[in-house]
Amino acid sequence: MPNKLSRRDFLKLAGLASLGAIIPPSAGLAANLLQNDKKNVLIVVFDALSARNISLHGYARDTMPNLARLAGRATVYHNHYAAGNYTTPATASLLTGTLPWTHRALRFGNRVKPELAEQNIFRAFDDYHRFGYSHNMLADIFLKQFAENIEGYIPQERYLLVNDGVIQNTFEKDADIATVAWAREIKRQEGFSYSLFLPYIYEKRKESLIKDAGREYPYGLPAVNLDNYYVFEDCIRSLTKQAIEVPTPFFGYLHFFPPHFPYKPRREFAGAFEGDFFQAVSKPDDIFTEGDSPEKLGKWRRYYDEFILNVDYEFGRLFDALESSGVLDDTWLVFTADHGEMFERGIQGHTTATLYQPIVRVPLLIFEPGNQTRRDVYTPTSAIDLMPTLLHLTGHEIPAWSEGTVLAPFGESSPGGVFTVQARNDPALPLVTASVALVMDNYKLVYYTGYKELGADTERALLFDISADPEELNELSRTKRETASEMMNIVRQRLDQANEPYL
Ligand SMILES: [Zn+2]
The missing domain is CATH 3.30.1120 (Arylsulfatase, C-terminal domain)
Known part of the structure; x- marks a missing residue:
C-alpha cells in the first residue's frame, strides 16, 4: 500500500464516506432479502429542461439522442405540464401532488405551508428507505422541510465546490444577481456554515478543477448561484452509486441543476450546435418582454441546447449504470423536469409572468421495471399526477389530500384539465x-x-x-x-x- 493515495483512491474514499451518511449501519443485505418484492422508485429531475427543446418531442436539434434511444422502453408523455413556472412552486407541486395555490410555496425561497408539511411524497413512502438530493437551493428547502421523512437526506453542498462569497462572474441579468443576494441572505439567517459540510477532498479538488476549467469547460465551470461551482459528472456518478447501494425498497429523489442557467456544457458538448442551420421561429415581443434581441436569444438558446446534450449524456450514463447493476429490474425510474425555459418574445429564462409552452411543457418518461416496449400518452398530464401514480404503482394508498390522478395507461387520466400557476411577486x-x-x-x-x-x-x-x-x-x-x-x-x-x- 503506497503512502500517498492517488486521486482515484481519494475519490473512491470520498464516495464511500458520503455513502456512509445515507446507509444506516443496521441495514443492508438482510433488509434487501426481506423486502425484495417491493419495487423501488427513483425520480430524476433536471432543472429548467423544456420539452420544447428535446429532440424526442420534435425539436430540430438532436439534443437528446440517448433519451430517444431509451424511450423505446418507456411510457412517454407528450403533453406533460409543470404546475409552476420556476423551481419553488413547481417542485413543491411535484413533491406534494398539490397545486401552488394549495401548497402556497409561491414566492422565491418559500416552503410549503406549515400545516401541510406532513403531506409529501416522502412521507407517503414511509415503508421505504428514502433519500433525496438537490443541487438547487430552492428545491433543497423542501427536502429540508421534509427531512424527518428522509433518512437519506443529502445536503446541497455535498456536490458544490462552494465559494459563496464574492460574486466573481460578470453577469448580464440583474434579476439573477438579486436572486443570489437573496439566497445568501436566507443561508445567513439559517446560520449556515459551508465548512461543516464540505469534505476536505472536494475542497482540494476544487482548486485543480477551477484551474483546469478552461480545458474541460470552454464556457467556464457550471455553477449554482454564480460561483458555487459543481462537477455534473461527479455528482451523477456518486449519486447513481448510492442509488445502487442503498437498502431496498428505496424511494429516491435526485434534482440536478443542469440545464439551468448558466449554460456551461463540458467540452465534448460545447460548440456542438455552433454554425448549424437551426432557425428559431420568429415571434413578436410579448407585453412582458424583457427586451432581449433575437440574436441574444439565439445565442443563449444554442448554449442551452448544448447543455441539454450534456444532460442527455449523463442521464444515459445513469440509466446504463442502473441497468448493468440490475437495480433497474426492480425500479420505477422517472425522468422529468421541474419547469422549462424560454428563448422567445424578448424573454430568456423562466422568471417571467408568461406561461408559454417552453416554460410549462416538461418531459416525463416513466420506465417500468422489466418493460421493453414504448407507450405514448398524448392526453394532457400534470406534475401533480406523478405522486399518486407512483403510489398506485407500488401498492400504496393514495392520500385524500392529493389533487392529482393516476396517469394513463396506469389509471384514468384527469378529466378536469391541467393547471399551471404563477404568483411569484x-x-x-x-x-x-x-x-x-x-x-x-x-x-x-x-x-x-x-x-x-x-x-x-x-x-x-x-x-x-x-x-x-x-x-x-x-x-x-x-x-x-x-x-x-x-x-x-x-x-x-x-x-x-x-x-x-x-x-
Ligand atoms: Zn427549477
Whole structure:
C-alpha cells in the first residue's frame, strides 16, 4: 500500500464516506432479502429542461439522442405540464401532488405551508428507505422541510465546490444577481456554515478543477448561484452509486441543476450546435418582454441546447449504470423536469409572468421495471399526477389530500384539465397578481390578472390550439369566444376558490 493515495483512491474514499451518511449501519443485505418484492422508485429531475427543446418531442436539434434511444422502453408523455413556472412552486407541486395555490410555496425561497408539511411524497413512502438530493437551493428547502421523512437526506453542498462569497462572474441579468443576494441572505439567517459540510477532498479538488476549467469547460465551470461551482459528472456518478447501494425498497429523489442557467456544457458538448442551420421561429415581443434581441436569444438558446446534450449524456450514463447493476429490474425510474425555459418574445429564462409552452411543457418518461416496449400518452398530464401514480404503482394508498390522478395507461387520466400557476411577486395572501394556464384537450388558455403591464385592462386571456399551433402563434380568444369564455370561467372559479380562505 503506497503512502500517498492517488486521486482515484481519494475519490473512491470520498464516495464511500458520503455513502456512509445515507446507509444506516443496521441495514443492508438482510433488509434487501426481506423486502425484495417491493419495487423501488427513483425520480430524476433536471432543472429548467423544456420539452420544447428535446429532440424526442420534435425539436430540430438532436439534443437528446440517448433519451430517444431509451424511450423505446418507456411510457412517454407528450403533453406533460409543470404546475409552476420556476423551481419553488413547481417542485413543491411535484413533491406534494398539490397545486401552488394549495401548497402556497409561491414566492422565491418559500416552503410549503406549515400545516401541510406532513403531506409529501416522502412521507407517503414511509415503508421505504428514502433519500433525496438537490443541487438547487430552492428545491433543497423542501427536502429540508421534509427531512424527518428522509433518512437519506443529502445536503446541497455535498456536490458544490462552494465559494459563496464574492460574486466573481460578470453577469448580464440583474434579476439573477438579486436572486443570489437573496439566497445568501436566507443561508445567513439559517446560520449556515459551508465548512461543516464540505469534505476536505472536494475542497482540494476544487482548486485543480477551477484551474483546469478552461480545458474541460470552454464556457467556464457550471455553477449554482454564480460561483458555487459543481462537477455534473461527479455528482451523477456518486449519486447513481448510492442509488445502487442503498437498502431496498428505496424511494429516491435526485434534482440536478443542469440545464439551468448558466449554460456551461463540458467540452465534448460545447460548440456542438455552433454554425448549424437551426432557425428559431420568429415571434413578436410579448407585453412582458424583457427586451432581449433575437440574436441574444439565439445565442443563449444554442448554449442551452448544448447543455441539454450534456444532460442527455449523463442521464444515459445513469440509466446504463442502473441497468448493468440490475437495480433497474426492480425500479420505477422517472425522468422529468421541474419547469422549462424560454428563448422567445424578448424573454430568456423562466422568471417571467408568461406561461408559454417552453416554460410549462416538461418531459416525463416513466420506465417500468422489466418493460421493453414504448407507450405514448398524448392526453394532457400534470406534475401533480406523478405522486399518486407512483403510489398506485407500488401498492400504496393514495392520500385524500392529493389533487392529482393516476396517469394513463396506469389509471384514468384527469378529466378536469391541467393547471399551471404563477404568483411569484404577489405580496398578498390571496392571489391578486397572477398567471394561470389551463390546458383542456387541445386548447390552452392563459389568464393574467393584476399586472401593471396589462395597463388599463385588469386582466388578459390568451387562447391557443396547442395541437394545431404548438408554437402559439395564432391567438384565438376572439375567434373561439365560447371556448375562451368557458375556460376563463373555470380558471376564475378555481382562483376564487383558492383565494377564499385568504380573503
Ligand atoms: Zn427549477
